[in-house]
Amino acid sequence: MTTSQFHYLNGVLHAEAIPVTDLIAEYGSPLYVYSATQLLQNYRAIRAAFAPIDPLICYSVKSCGNVGVLKVLANEGAGMDIVSAGELQRALAAGVSPDRIVFAGVGKSREEMKQALAAGIFMFNVESTQELDRLQAVAAAAGKKARVALRVNIDVSDPGTHAKTATGGRHTKFGIPLQQAQELYLSTDRSALEITGLHIHLGSPIPSPQTYTAALDKVIEVIAQLRESGHDITMVNIGGGYPVSYRDPNGTDVPSIGEIGARICEKLHALYDQGVKFAIEPGRVISANAGLLLGSVEYVKQGWDRKIVILDTGMNSLIRPTLYGAHHPIWPVRYEDYSGSWGVYSTATAGTEEMDVVGPICETGDFFALQRHLPPLAQGDVMAVFCAGAYGMSQASQYNSRPRPAEILVEGARASVVRRRESYKDLLEHEVDSL
Ligand SMILES: *Cc1c(COP(=O)(O)O)cnc(C)c1O
Numbered sequence: 001m002t003t004s005q006f007h008y009l010n011g012v013l014h015a016e017a018i019p020v021t022d023l024i025a026e027y028g029s030p031l032y033v034y035s036a037t038q039l040l041q042n043y044r045a046i047r048a049a050f051a052p053i054d055p056l057i058c059y060s061v062k063s064c065g066n067v068g069v070l071k072v073l074a075n076e077g078a079g080m081d082i083v084s085a086g087e088l089q090r091a092l093a094a095g096v097s098p099d100r101i102v103f104a105g106v107g108k109s110r111e112e113m114k115q116a117l118a119a120g121i122f123m124f125n126v127e128s129t130q131e132l133d134r135l136q137a138v139a140a141a142a143g144k145k146a147r148v149a150l151r152v153n154i155d156v157s158d159p160g161t162h163a164k165t166a167t168g169g170r171h172t173k174f175g176i177p178l179q180q181a182q183e184l185y186l187s188t189d190r191s192a193l194e195i196t197g198l199h200i201h202l203g204s205p206i207p208s209p210q211t212y213t214a215a216l217d218k219v220i221e222v223i224a225q226l227r228e229s230g231h232d233i234t235m236v237n238i239g240g241g242y243p244v245s246y247r248d249p250n251g252t253d254v255p256s257i258g259e260i261g262a263r264i265c266e267k268l269h270a271l272y273d274q275g276v277k278f279a280i281e282p283g284r285v286i287s288a289n290a291g292l293l294l295g296s297v298e299y300v301k302q303g304w305d306r307k308i309v310i311l312d313t314g315m316n317s318l319i320r321p322t323l324y325g326a327h328h329p330i331w332p333v334r335y336e337d338y339s340g341s342w343g344v345y346s347t348a349t350a351g352t353e354e355m356d357v358v359g360p361i362c363e364t365g366d367f368f369a370l371q372r373h374l375p376p377l378a379q380g381d382v383m384a385v386f387c388a389g390a391y392g393m394s395q396a397s398q399y400n401s402r403p404r405p406a407e408i409l410v411e412g413a414r415a416s417v418v419r420r421r422e423s424y425k426d427l428l429e430h431e432v433d434s435l
Helices: 020-027 036-049 067-075 085-093 110-119 129-142 178-186 209-228 257-273 284-290 320-324 424-434
Strands: 006-009 012-015 031-035 056-060 079-082 101-103 123-126 146-153 193-199 235-237 277-280 291-302 307-311 330-332 353-358 367-374 382-385 406-411 414-419
Touching: 012 020, 020 031, 020 291, 020 382, 020 406, 020 414, 031 036, 031 284, 036 056, 036 067, 036 257, 036 284, 036 406, 056 101, 056 284, 067 085, 067 284, 067 406, 067 414, 079 085, 085 101, 085 110, 101 110, 110 129, 123 129, 123 193, 123 235, 129 146, 129 178, 129 193, 146 178, 178 209, 193 209, 209 257, 284 291, 320 367, 330 367
Parallel strands: 031 406, 056 079, 056 277, 079 101, 101 123, 123 146, 146 193, 193 235, 235 277, 307 353
Antiparallel strands: 006 012, 031 291, 291 307, 291 382, 330 382, 353 367, 406 414
């Protein structure tokens, strides 16, 4: 397993070579901090794990779509997985080559299709018959040919993930039921489309390689049947959902990307030898542990039966704890004279006390951690919420009219602002007509 780029040195948490206390002093609180080195380390581990089938690696923009982050990955050759025209704009702004962009999502508008066709993206992952008809019409009108993968719902009923992020089962809105998809592949009346791809995305995260291999067995069977009926599939996109550890910097509690990649490549090697091309759509496995959320203690108060620590940010910056019941490590950025990994949060017991760490938002669901053991905390202490890079800032809101935090990208001893802190002017910007 790769080492974390967030570690304590002489009692101070560092992002690569920079004490995060310096970042707070310079850029204020709350703050998202990303490590470019960690992003690259994660991306390269995926490339190595899947090397036997040499896939197009399309980073899932929705996991963390900051253009500065996208640039780091684009410069390394990554493609992008987008789910809206807004994400297309982000990918293009980051300099991603359009022929490395795939477009998923159940609700693509005509306008979004037009923009993606004009940009010349690699492939549309189509999720319904009506969407296929619309894409045919839009592509024909534009005089373009659209490359299509049908997103097939093969009914993987138990991906072992949270109900809100399971996307492969028959009761979800995602994909085209298998039987329908097989019929669509064989219908030939869509002249502006080249329907040679098959896409699956089973959920996020998928804790077991077994879920992928079971789904791929089905995919392999379907491709064989289609070939017998005279329709060739030349591109298989196996989606994302690769797990990360939200508890352990060494990731020992989830299967590694190396292990998952090996199992998947083993399954797909025969198709690879027959000339089939592959794509994957990793999101969180690249961005999650490459990002921190820093917040500061406003108050420590004693409730009826518990100690409550109130930070200057909460579910408005990171909604995962309350939305998904997600566990995020949290620990003060200054801790005694400790040097070592952020895993200290799970092992340190001496002098700790159980408390709730919450935000300022007027909702009971606004918390980072409940009944967590933490060392003594005081007003002004800065806290780090670890593994916050994925589905953190990308799901942040201005709820309670709180401007969103700034985002900082660190590489070695260099830090750059990749998104400035929102101002109160930003809050009111779109309401100027009513002022
Ligand atoms: C969200 C999403 C992904 C990425 O999921 P991760 O768990 O972040 O890897 C990939 N593909 C599609 C279609 C998605 O919607």
